[in-house]
Amino acid sequence: MARIVVKFGGTSVATVERIRQAAAHVKREVDAGNEVAVVVSAMAGKTNELVGWVEEASPFHDAREYDAIVASGEQVTAGLMAIVLSHMGIESRSFAGWQVPIKTDDAHGAARITEIDPSELDKRMKARWVPVITGFQGVAPSGRITTLGRGGSDTSAVAVAAAVRADRCDIYTDVDGVYTTDPRIVPRARRLSKVSFEEMLEMASLGAKVLMIRSVEMAMAHGVRLCVRSTFDDAGAPQLAPDGTPGVPGTLVCDEEEIMEKQIVSGITLARGEAKITLRGVTDKPGVAASVFGTLADQNIVVDMIVQNISEDGGTTDITFTVPDSEYDKAIRAIEGARGTIAFERLSGSKGGAKISVIGVGMRSHAGVASSMFKALADKGINIQLITTSEIRTSVLIDDEYAELAVRALHTYYGLDKKDS
Amino acid sequence: MARIVVKFGGTSVATVERIRQAAAHVKREVDAGNEVAVVVSAMAGKTNELVGWVEEASPFHDAREYDAIVASGEQVTAGLMAIVLSHMGIESRSFAGWQVPIKTDDAHGAARITEIDPSELDKRMKARWVPVITGFQGVAPSGRITTLGRGGSDTSAVAVAAAVRADRCDIYTDVDGVYTTDPRIVPRARRLSKVSFEEMLEMASLGAKVLMIRSVEMAMAHGVRLCVRSTFDDAGAPQLAPDGTPGVPGTLVCDEEEIMEKQIVSGITLARGEAKITLRGVTDKPGVAASVFGTLADQNIVVDMIVQNISEDGGTTDITFTVPDSEYDKAIRAIEGARGTIAFERLSGSKGGAKISVIGVGMRSHAGVASSMFKALADKGINIQLITTSEIRTSVLIDDEYAELAVRALHTYYGLDKKDS
Known part of the structure; x- marks a missing residue:
């Protein structure tokens, strides 16, 4: 039994049908006896639509209004995911950032998470509920909604994982892991089964767009093991723990100490x-x-x-x-x-x-x-x-x-x- | 000087351009020295899009999730309206229902407003800010978001007007008032300059789809004078107080006593x-x-x-x-x-x-x-x-x-x- 926070990016929840596909991964983990919480991004394209309206309304807009508007995207996905999970027979409910609450500073548009109260999430997970939390957002001391900046959902997931002391944080995205290099350039590029936080940081900042650098930094600081996986892999296929054994889907980002055989070059x-x-x-x-x-x-x-x-x-x-x-x-x-x-x-x-x-x-x-x-x-x-x-x-x-x-x-x-x- | 709550329906805020047009009416009232609060619906079509996703997710969905999802529509409009007003030089900020707070019972999907704390709105309006409030929604005792049911934004506007003791509540819509009958059937139908609450209730329930019956009931109960007007009328044209004098845009819904010359048939x-x-x-x-x-x-x-x-x-x-x-x-x-x-x-x-x-x-x-x-x-x-x-x-x-x-x-x-x- 493990406690897992799983996060789905925008392409993984772009339609209700994809949300169903994503939910199948959650169900697999629940069925395996794990305690699971979910963090979701907005449906792909929705954030851009909202930002477009904001820009049209005024090029000089109040960042607090920007946040209130743009944060609505994740609210929709969280609700839909909770409905789909319930329909699968999994007890679930959505939480907006302010409901958890995920407290942030007041740097609207690029807020930093200051504190997450884990009590409600912890209670739900112990009772085998699956809380679904809006990524990318929180609430400022003023009571207004904040956003963490683009890609902030990864950061939300890692922060939630740290708060509920999860065994790992699974980042589901449209690629199935971290590769030795861009497979479009080198068809023989290999998926890494494990990579250290330090290496991932260098890779994230140098062009491998799998994980936001900020979420990797936070994961390293809090010792949250990250697993990068694909939503589009068959959720029903036999799954192995991502511990480096061959055939495992995804890449585990972890402490250097967990990686026994270090490659000179990863x-x-x-x-x-x-x-x-x-x-x-x-x-x-x-x-x-x-x-x-x-x-x-x-x-x-x-x-x-x-x-x-x-x-x-x-x-x-x-x-x-x-x-x-x-x-x-x-x-x-x-x-x-x-x-x-x-x-x-x-x-x-x-x-x-x-x-x-x-x-x-x-x-x-x-x-x-x-x-x-x-x-x-x-x-x-x-x-x-x-x-x-x-x-x-x-x-x-x-x-x-x-x-x-x-x-x-x-x-x-x-x-x-x-x-x- | 008057205190006015103005409400814009979905077609009045369907695009950012229309929000600008709606905001021009707000500006006219502010420039005339009035204290103004705004209540907005979701952009036309958005609520249907959200409801469509909910139905697709599961025909048997938790009403609380439905509310969390559907309420996001007004959140977007409120933020955009606040940005547009600020851009026009009017101090403004958006309030989600839970931020006011607009307290409701826990009948998700068809909640009733139980209490509105007017203190924050009152403070803002006295300081010549224009608060923009999400219509159609509130917060349940559990802390979860509720919606009031379709057309609930009219009800929200009337409830806010009652809470802040507004002199009147202006309902901006896509028609310019209440008519003696459907102008599509009788081209010579006249716009009524005044109509009593009782008559409006009969008309609302009998097919004149201008105002939701529930909002008229609430307006009558709290003595909130309602003015039905068109967003698409030129905001800059000379405006007369809607007191029944000829040429006034809109229809005033008020107590029978305010109507001096009662028509036998309205x-x-x-x-x-x-x-x-x-x-x-x-x-x-x-x-x-x-x-x-x-x-x-x-x-x-x-x-x-x-x-x-x-x-x-x-x-x-x-x-x-x-x-x-x-x-x-x-x-x-x-x-x-x-x-x-x-x-x-x-x-x-x-x-x-x-x-x-x-x-x-x-x-x-x-x-x-x-x-x-x-x-x-x-x-x-x-x-x-x-x-x-x-x-x-x-x-x-x-x-x-x-x-x-x-x-x-x-x-x-x-x-x-x-x-x-």
Whole structure:
């Protein structure tokens, strides 16, 4: 017997028929003797419809009204899911965020959960009821409805799981797990049966859109084991516990300690549309980097990779960074406009870079991953433009033309290809 | 300066553009120095969409979930209206029923309002804010969302108006008032500038679908003056107080005392699709009528007109009543099935009757309205099948073929035709 919080995303509840399909997964868990709570997103497309009306009503709208309007989407799904579960013979009722209550701060549109009172949910689950909770929302100290920002339903699910001390949180979505890389680029990409929170964080922020980074951070902080699964898998098929044994549907995101055989490299990610900008002959004195990136931050331009070399002659240095292609022109204008405060000789750059990252907790204990990566790329004649690293990740910027070739080469090089079946 | 509650129905808020049009009426009232609160319905079509999903989820659904789902529609409109008003420079915020709170009993799907706490609304209105309140819904003692049943937004508006002691409640809809009869049948139908609560009740229950009967009852009980107006009238055009002077847009529904010159007849209503059923040779003893109509009530068949004549020979009598055409077969089966408890000789009936009613508080003081009505119909060769009366109404059942002719004849006869302009 386990206590499980299951979460269904927008595509999993897009129609009543899909809600039924999702509910079959809940029924399977209930029938297996588990205590289950459900967290739901709005039906796919509904949030966009609501946001569209808000924008049409006024481009400058009160965030509190935005929240009251947009939060209605999950209210509908929660009610429908409760009805469908009841129809299957499972005792169920819906809870809006304010009814639980899921308390948040008052940062409307991007609220943070401050406290969840687990008592009502706990009571229901012990009595074998299945509470269905609206994701993405809560209630501010003022009593008004808040939303957590896009993708916030994952965060709601993890927070509820932490509050009710669930054994795991199952995130049902339209993919069946976390892959070693994008299967559209590498058909031999493998589903990972387990991946650590740290690796998942790197993957989430680097282009694998399976889980919202914020929910992974919260899961790591509270030790909530996450299982990523597909709603569209047959709910009636034999299910194995997601403990890493072969044939298990889904990917378990958990503590590194739970993963016995650590891969040196767990995944390769690709992020396209990265523009690089280089400032040459920057006067090398304290505070110069702060000036450059402060200027960009003032314009709300998010900078990704940053590289600064030690200055050759002690007088000037070069700084290179990347921004999304769409922000390139704005960034160039911002830097040019700040010539008065930032002393540099030349500004150059180009759009259309691709960032390839190799990720794995094994890197901590295995030297030479970075150098082997550079060699693998060199063997294919791929030029590396920029390099950045973290403890469990090495990223390079290359010409976009070589992006797929690079991902496939590295995927094979690190032994991630699926065996022929 | 007046305190006004204004209510917009579904067609008045069907799109963001229409919400803007509705908001222009609010702005006009605010600019005139009035204190205003707004009550809104869901966007036209949205409630049906939500109900459709509920039915699809399960034909046997928990009414509490139905309410949680369906109530989301007004939440959206209230937020959008608050945004649009703010954009026009009017301080505004939305209130869901549970936030006011509008307390109801726990009869989910058809809840009755038990109490409205006016303090927050009152404070806002005094400070020249415009609170926008979701119609149609409240919160049960259990803390769950309730709905008042279809058309409940009118009731919400009247209840809010009573709670904040408003000078009047303006019901904005897609028609510009209450007419002497259906203008589609009689092009010369006139808009009434004033009509009494009692007349409006008779008209509402007899086919004039302008106001929900329940909201009129509540308005009468609490002395809330109602003004029926069109959202689609130009909000910027010169407005006169709806006190009965010519050219005023809308109809004021108020106490009889407020109406100086009482018309003998204020309106003619038509209800089609009435089936009549006659039981002949019914044993005339106490309790027989109760048996007949108890049998029908057990089947949830709503009976409209009932006529029982004094028995000729003291032994048997005839009972005739009408039901909607759609209930005719069911009613016949129910009576046939109760032959054991109801003693009668013959059962006959037919579908397709039309009920014509002449309504007016002036009937109280003017004798002869009924007889003049029968004469006016006889002059046109129209046969009267059934007659029922109340203090301020006389209704007849006639063959549907003559329905329009009868309405036009009576409309002219009682001097209700619009003068040529």
